[in-house]
Amino acid sequence: MDLDTVSDKHLHELERLSKELLALLKKGKLTDLPLAESLRLLQAQAEKARHARFDDHNKEFQGF
Secondary structure, three states: OOOOOOOHHHHHHHHHHHHHHHHHHHHOOOOOOHHHHHHHHHHHHHHHHHHHHHHHHOHHHOOO
């Protein structure tokens, strides 16, 4: 998944909304669906991209 072209705002929204949807799936006991695994992957990649961008823009806080 290439998230390099996604704006910072949209990247944050992707991460936040995927976490919310995963929480709802967990509440509904639907975590064994293939969709849940795809959402986990999307959330993890969005989080990783956001952290990398933060580190690029704020050199003094590397690896917060």
